[in-house]
Amino acid sequence: MAAFLMTLPGKKEEESGLSSYYNNKTTIIQEARVFNDSPISPRKCRALLTRIVYLLYVGETLSAQEATTLFFGTTKLFQHKDSALRQAVYxxxxxxxxxxxxxxxxxxxIMKDMQPNSEVIYRPNAIRALCRIIDPSMAQGVERFFKAAIVDRNPSISSAALVSAYHLFPSAKDVVKRWVNEAQEAVNAKSSSSNFFSTPTAGSGYLGFGGTSQPSGPQTIQSTSYVSQYHALGLLYLIRAQDRMAVTKMIQQLGGGKSGAGTTLKNPMALCMLIRFAAKVMEEDSNMQRQMFDLLEGWLRHKSDMVNFEAARAICEMKNVTAPQLTKSIAVLQLFLSSPKPVLKFAATRTLAALALSHPASVASCNMDLESLIADPNRSVATYAITTLLKTGNEASVDRLIKQISGFMTEISDEFKVIIVDAIRSLCLKFPSKHASMLSFLSGVLRDEGGYDFKRAVVEAMFDMIKFIGECKEQALSHLCEFIEDCEFTKLSVRILHLLGLEGPKSPQPAKYIRFIYNRVVLENATVRAAAVASLAKFGVNAKDENLQKSIRVLLNRCLDDVDDEVRDRATLYVKTFSDAPLAAAYVKEESVFSLSALEAKLVAYVNDPSAASQPFDTSSVPKISRAQAAQDAARPSTLDTIGVPTAKKAADAPPPPTAAETQSAYLQQLADVPEFASYGPVLNSSANAAALTESETEYQVTCVKHIFKEHIVFQFNVSNxxxxxxxxxVSVIMVPQAEDSGLTEDFIIPVPSVTSASSPGTLYVSFTRDLPEEYAVASFQxxxxxxxxxLDPSTGEPEEEGYEDEYQLEEVELSAGGDYIVPSxxxxxxxxxxxxxAPNATETFALSSMESLKAACDSIIEVLGMEPLGGSETPASASVHTLQLSGLVPGGGGKVLVRCRMTFSRGQGVTLELGVRAEKQEVCNLVLAAVGG
Structure with a gap:
C-alpha cells in the first residue's frame, strides 16, 4: 500500500501532461473534423465541445479565424436531435x-428552438445563446419571443429570458424598457411544477462523455424556488433605476407593509435584493428613511435566515443610525451567534465587528456570546469575535484577549491577521496604559511569516504607538530596527528608516540606532541605501554630540564611492551641508517640501502664460506638504475623477485616473480655449474636485468647478445627459445669490449649444466680477x-425641429474659504x-452647542476651513480639552495663514471654541472668522 501511495504523484503528473496535450488548441482545431462526419457521432462531438469550452474557460485565446472555423463547425450539429449534444452546442x-x-x-x-412548440429543454439554452448572437438593431425583431418567454410558466425559460434581457439592456434600452409589464408579471407570478429538465434518450450520455447508464424515460424536477422572481426584480430595477420615485413605489408595493407578511416575493434572494434597493433609497433620500426603516424592521421577522441577516446588516450600515434603532437588528445577530451554521456565525460576527467601530456600547450586549466563539473551530469566526471584543471590551480584559489571540495567529490567513492588527491599533489609543502587552504582541507577530499587507499593518500600528504614546517610543523603535535587519519589503524599510531619522536624534541615546541604519548601506538595494544615507544625515545635523557628528561624517564619506548615482549624490549633498548651516536647515532640518502636483500645475500655468515671461516664478503661492505625506503620496495613486465625466464603474483594464497636476492642466486648457477669459489673467486656484449638484442616478448629471482669478470668479458646470x-x-445655469450683497456681480453666461449623451458631456460657464478684489467674497447660490x-428621430437620429423649454433644479453652490480661497499647506x-x-491677527470665541465631541468639532472645522491639520492636532477619544493647529495658503498674494483652535468640551453644552488667527493680510483673518462664524 505504501509503495502504491508513493507512485501516485508520478501518476498525477503523467495525467497532467496528458491533459495538457489533450486540451491543446492546435489539437482541438485539428480534431474539429469530427463535426463533418456522416453520420454524426454525438459522443465524440460532445467530448470535443467540452474540450473547447474548457479551453476558453482556462483563458486560452482564439484568433477570429480559428473561432469562426470552430463556430460554424459547431453549428452543423443542429441537424442532430440528441438533446445532450444540443445543450453542448449552445x-x-x-x-x-x-x-x-x-x-x-x-x-x-437558434430561433427554431425558441418556438413554444419546441422541446422545453432547448428553449432556455436557445434564449441565452440568442442574446449573445444578435446585435442591438435586431432586438426589436425578437421582441415577441422574449416577451412570451418572460411570462412562461416554466421557471427555467422565464429566468433565461429575464437574464438575457438584463444583458441586452445596455445596448438596446428602448426595446427592453417595453418589457416592463412582462417583468412585473414574472415578479407576481406563482411558481408552478414543470418538466424543465428531461433525461436524455438512452445511449446519448451526459455532457462531454458518453455512457448508457441513465435511467430510461423522462424525469421531472419540481421547481418551487420562485427563482424567476429574483431575475425579474433585477430587470425591473435596471429599467427604473433612473426614476427614484418609481423605484420607491416598487419597493413599497413589493415590501408587504411593516410586517413584510403581505409581500408577493417568495424567493429569499429576491427579498435580499429588495432590501438592498431599500437601503440605497434610504441612503440617497433622507425623507424616505422612516418608511424604509419600517420595512427593514419588518423583514427582521421573516422566516428565512438570509432575509433576516440582510435586513439586520442594512440597518447596522445606515448613516446616523441611533442606538434604539439598532436594538432589534442586534438581537437578530445575537441569535445567529449561537447558530449551529458556521455561515450565520461568520456573517453575524463580521457585521458586529464593523458596527463596533461606531456603536461599541450597543454591541457590548453580545459580549458573552462572542466570548464563547473565541475557541470556535472556524478561525474566521473566532477572529471576528475577538476583534469585536477588543473594540467593546474594557481595559481589564485586554491582556486576556491578547493572550488568546496569540494562540491562533499562525492558523489564520493574512487577511484576518490584518483585521486583528487594525483592532489592536485602535485599542492602543483607547487604553494607552496597556501599551506594553500590545507592543509585545505586535513585535512578536512582526517576526512571523506574512505578506506585505500584513507586515505594513503591523508597522503602521507601531508608528501610531510611537506618535501617540511617548512611553513606548524607545522600545518600539528598537523593535523596528530589528525588523529591518531581515525585512524583504523595500517600501517598509524606507518608511522605517525615515522614521528613525525623525525620532532617533531626539532619543536619549541616538548612537544605538546608527549601527542598524549603516547596515542597510552595506547590505541592501539602492533604494534602501539612499534612504539610509538620508537618515544618517538627519542624525549628523540634529545630534548634539560632536563625536557622533564626526562618526557620521566618516560613514557618509564612505558612501561617496557607492555604485548607485542616487546614493552618491545624496551622500555628497549631506557631507556639504555639515559645513553650511543654511543648507542644513533647508535640505535636512526642513520638514516640508513642495506639493509636487501643485508645483507642476503652477509651472505649467507659468510656462503657458505669455505675460509671465518678464516675471520670476513665485514659489510662495505653491502649498507645501510634510515629507512623510510626500512619501505616502508617492506610494499610492491619485483618486481624482476625470473632468466632466459622470461617476461610473471602472473597467478592470481602464487607464489610471488623472493626477492632480493633469486635472489642473486640463482646467487651464479648457479656460484658455474660451476667448472671453483671455483678459482675466492667470488662475489663482481651481477646485481640486468637481462638486456634484445632482444625484448619481438622475437623468441629468451636473458637476461644478470653481476657478478663482484676481478680479473674477468663473463657475464651470459639466453637464451630462x-x-x-x-x-x-x-443649456445654461441661472445662479442667484442668497444674500443681497454677495460682493459679486454677474458678467455673462456661456451656454452649451447641445448635450446629446452621457458619453459627450457639455461644459458651460458663468462669470462673476469681484466687487472688491482685495477682499474674499463668501456666498451661496441657488x-x-x-x-x-x-x-431624437429614431430613424435618422436627428433632433426634431420643435422642442419645449424646461428647467431642472440643482443643488446649491457655495463659494467658501476652504478649498476655494484657502489651500492646505x-x-x-x-x-x-x-x-x-x-502680523495681522484676530481672536474670537464661538459656542458650538451642536457638537457631541471634540473630534466632531475638529472634523467640522477642518472641513470648513480646508486647511492642513499639523502635528499634535489628533483628538484623543476621551479628551475634554484640546488644541487644534491648522495651516494654509491663500494663492494670489494672500500669503500664509495659521489658525489655533483651543477647545473645551462639556457634555450637554457642546464645545466652546477660542479661535486665534494669524495671517499676512487682515482680509484673510476676516475670511477665516467669517467662515467659522457663518
Missing amino acids: LAIKELATTAEDVIMVTSS TLPDTVLEQ CTMKFISKE YVTFGAEWDRLKG
Missing part, C-alpha cells in the same frame, strides 16, 4: 460568439439649469506662529 456557441465573425447567420437555427433619445439645447429638450507651526506674532 454552451460552445455562446463562448465562441464573442470572437467569431458573421455569427448572425446562425440566428434562424443620460437620456439616450433626448437632446438638450441651449442654481437652476434651463434648456430646450428635443426628442504644511509648516512648522511653532516657529511660523512666532514669526507672525506682529
Whole structure:
C-alpha cells in the first residue's frame, strides 16, 4: 500500500501532461473534423465541445479565424436531435460568439428552438445563446419571443429570458424598457411544477462523455424556488433605476407593509435584493428613511435566515443610525451567534465587528456570546469575535484577549491577521496604559511569516504607538530596527528608516540606532541605501554630540564611492551641508517640501502664460506638504475623477485616473480655449474636485468647478445627459445669490449649444466680477439649469425641429474659504506662529452647542476651513480639552495663514471654541472668522 501511495504523484503528473496535450488548441482545431462526419457521432462531438469550452474557460485565446472555423463547425450539429449534444452546442456557441465573425447567420437555427412548440429543454439554452448572437438593431425583431418567454410558466425559460434581457439592456434600452409589464408579471407570478429538465434518450450520455447508464424515460424536477422572481426584480430595477420615485413605489408595493407578511416575493434572494434597493433609497433620500426603516424592521421577522441577516446588516450600515434603532437588528445577530451554521456565525460576527467601530456600547450586549466563539473551530469566526471584543471590551480584559489571540495567529490567513492588527491599533489609543502587552504582541507577530499587507499593518500600528504614546517610543523603535535587519519589503524599510531619522536624534541615546541604519548601506538595494544615507544625515545635523557628528561624517564619506548615482549624490549633498548651516536647515532640518502636483500645475500655468515671461516664478503661492505625506503620496495613486465625466464603474483594464497636476492642466486648457477669459489673467486656484449638484442616478448629471482669478470668479458646470433619445439645447445655469450683497456681480453666461449623451458631456460657464478684489467674497447660490429638450428621430437620429423649454433644479453652490480661497499647506507651526506674532491677527470665541465631541468639532472645522491639520492636532477619544493647529495658503498674494483652535468640551453644552488667527493680510483673518462664524 505504501509503495502504491508513493507512485501516485508520478501518476498525477503523467495525467497532467496528458491533459495538457489533450486540451491543446492546435489539437482541438485539428480534431474539429469530427463535426463533418456522416453520420454524426454525438459522443465524440460532445467530448470535443467540452474540450473547447474548457479551453476558453482556462483563458486560452482564439484568433477570429480559428473561432469562426470552430463556430460554424459547431453549428452543423443542429441537424442532430440528441438533446445532450444540443445543450453542448449552445454552451460552445455562446463562448465562441464573442470572437467569431458573421455569427448572425446562425440566428434562424437558434430561433427554431425558441418556438413554444419546441422541446422545453432547448428553449432556455436557445434564449441565452440568442442574446449573445444578435446585435442591438435586431432586438426589436425578437421582441415577441422574449416577451412570451418572460411570462412562461416554466421557471427555467422565464429566468433565461429575464437574464438575457438584463444583458441586452445596455445596448438596446428602448426595446427592453417595453418589457416592463412582462417583468412585473414574472415578479407576481406563482411558481408552478414543470418538466424543465428531461433525461436524455438512452445511449446519448451526459455532457462531454458518453455512457448508457441513465435511467430510461423522462424525469421531472419540481421547481418551487420562485427563482424567476429574483431575475425579474433585477430587470425591473435596471429599467427604473433612473426614476427614484418609481423605484420607491416598487419597493413599497413589493415590501408587504411593516410586517413584510403581505409581500408577493417568495424567493429569499429576491427579498435580499429588495432590501438592498431599500437601503440605497434610504441612503440617497433622507425623507424616505422612516418608511424604509419600517420595512427593514419588518423583514427582521421573516422566516428565512438570509432575509433576516440582510435586513439586520442594512440597518447596522445606515448613516446616523441611533442606538434604539439598532436594538432589534442586534438581537437578530445575537441569535445567529449561537447558530449551529458556521455561515450565520461568520456573517453575524463580521457585521458586529464593523458596527463596533461606531456603536461599541450597543454591541457590548453580545459580549458573552462572542466570548464563547473565541475557541470556535472556524478561525474566521473566532477572529471576528475577538476583534469585536477588543473594540467593546474594557481595559481589564485586554491582556486576556491578547493572550488568546496569540494562540491562533499562525492558523489564520493574512487577511484576518490584518483585521486583528487594525483592532489592536485602535485599542492602543483607547487604553494607552496597556501599551506594553500590545507592543509585545505586535513585535512578536512582526517576526512571523506574512505578506506585505500584513507586515505594513503591523508597522503602521507601531508608528501610531510611537506618535501617540511617548512611553513606548524607545522600545518600539528598537523593535523596528530589528525588523529591518531581515525585512524583504523595500517600501517598509524606507518608511522605517525615515522614521528613525525623525525620532532617533531626539532619543536619549541616538548612537544605538546608527549601527542598524549603516547596515542597510552595506547590505541592501539602492533604494534602501539612499534612504539610509538620508537618515544618517538627519542624525549628523540634529545630534548634539560632536563625536557622533564626526562618526557620521566618516560613514557618509564612505558612501561617496557607492555604485548607485542616487546614493552618491545624496551622500555628497549631506557631507556639504555639515559645513553650511543654511543648507542644513533647508535640505535636512526642513520638514516640508513642495506639493509636487501643485508645483507642476503652477509651472505649467507659468510656462503657458505669455505675460509671465518678464516675471520670476513665485514659489510662495505653491502649498507645501510634510515629507512623510510626500512619501505616502508617492506610494499610492491619485483618486481624482476625470473632468466632466459622470461617476461610473471602472473597467478592470481602464487607464489610471488623472493626477492632480493633469486635472489642473486640463482646467487651464479648457479656460484658455474660451476667448472671453483671455483678459482675466492667470488662475489663482481651481477646485481640486468637481462638486456634484445632482444625484448619481438622475437623468441629468451636473458637476461644478470653481476657478478663482484676481478680479473674477468663473463657475464651470459639466453637464451630462443620460437620456439616450433626448437632446438638450441651449443649456445654461441661472445662479442667484442668497444674500443681497454677495460682493459679486454677474458678467455673462456661456451656454452649451447641445448635450446629446452621457458619453459627450457639455461644459458651460458663468462669470462673476469681484466687487472688491482685495477682499474674499463668501456666498451661496441657488442654481437652476434651463434648456430646450428635443426628442431624437429614431430613424435618422436627428433632433426634431420643435422642442419645449424646461428647467431642472440643482443643488446649491457655495463659494467658501476652504478649498476655494484657502489651500492646505504644511509648516512648522511653532516657529511660523512666532514669526507672525506682529502680523495681522484676530481672536474670537464661538459656542458650538451642536457638537457631541471634540473630534466632531475638529472634523467640522477642518472641513470648513480646508486647511492642513499639523502635528499634535489628533483628538484623543476621551479628551475634554484640546488644541487644534491648522495651516494654509491663500494663492494670489494672500500669503500664509495659521489658525489655533483651543477647545473645551462639556457634555450637554457642546464645545466652546477660542479661535486665534494669524495671517499676512487682515482680509484673510476676516475670511477665516467669517467662515467659522457663518
